[in-house]
Amino acid sequence: MGSLSYQERSLWGSLAAELVVYLPYFFLNLHRANSVNKVAGTIFAIIVLQILLQSIIAAATRHRIKDERDKLIQLRGYRAGYLTLAGLMVLGLGMLWFHTLVGHNFPIHAGFVGLHFLNVFFGMLVISDIVKTVTQIVAYRRAL
Amino acid sequence: MPGLRNTIRELRADRNMTQQELADAIGVTRQTVIAIELDKYSPSLETAFRIARVFGVPLERVFQYEGRKR
Numbered sequence: 001m002g003s004l005s006y007q008e009r010s011l012w013g014s015l016a017a018e019l020v021v022y023l024p025y026f027f028l029n030l031h032r033a034n035s036v037n038k039v040a041g042t043i044f045a046i047i048v049l050q051i052l053l054q055s056i057i058a059a060a061t062r063h064r065i066k067d068e069r070d071k072l073i074q075l076r077g078y079r080a081g082y083l084t085l086a087g088l089m090v091l092g093l094g095m096l097w098f099h100t101l102v103g104h105n106f107p108i109h110a111g112f113v114g115l116h117f118l119n120v121f122f123g124m125l126v127i128s129d130i131v132k133t134v135t136q137i138v139a140y141r142r143a144l
Numbered sequence: 145m146p147g148l149r150n151t152i153r154e155l156r157a158d159r160n161m162t163q164q165e166l167a168d169a170i171g172v173t174r175q176t177v178i179a180i181e182l183d184k185y186s187p188s189l190e191t192a193f194r195i196a197r198v199f200g201v202p203l204e205r206v207f208q209y210e211g212r213k214r
Contacts, residue, residue, distance in 0.1 A: 005175045067172035068188050069179060140175070143184035 006061040007070045008140045013053040015133045021046045022126050035115065039122055073139040081132030088124040148186045149208045152177070155199045170194040 004012070025042045058064065156166060163181075167174045170191060179185035180195075187195070196203045 003175075005173045007173075007174070063173065065171070067176050068191060069172070069176045069185055136148060142178040143182055 005070070005140070006057070006064045006065060007073075008075060008137070009057045009061060010054060011133055011137050011140070013057050015130070015137065017046055017049040017053055018126070018130055018133065021049060026123065026126070036107035036118065042122075048118065072107075073136050076139055077136035078134040081128045083132040085124060085128035089129060092120060092124065147209060147211045149183060149210050150180065150206055151208075152181050152195065152206060155201065155206065159199070166195070166198065169198045 163177045164174045167177045180187050192207055196206045
């Protein structure tokens, strides 16, 4: 880690926090009944873990400047994250349209559909965020 | 790869300057200096002028444009 800049270390910290919190959430809870409380708990956990990790990284790094290359890489990351989010949204809407077209009715009365869509959109946000972080890390590793 | 070549490594070596010292002098990270030296990243015009000023040489002595590489 000695050759990494502060921004790069911070990104590795973010990725670690995202994987530690989101992977168990999506893989352990995928076939269980999810609730709003679980989503809220996951968001709370990621915030706490991010604050903890970023504080440790900041304390352990002497040079904490952000230069023009960091900003360029950040922009690339946000562009990749936005395109992923937009693509997933279009895919999700297309699948919803397809289900409606072939006559699948969602059990709206059961209150299930709300939680289902909450998880789908939460998943889209998580995937986009991970794509953004990974894009930035790859750009740093490739020297841009 | 940008079509920009530079002589930063040689200019640094002539002055016994480390990458970190150059980075501090021009206000960027050491990793950015490494990326510029390896021709992986073309700096902004402002940073390019700062580098030339640190070495006390004209801009074209530090950077040479060799056309777009594929």
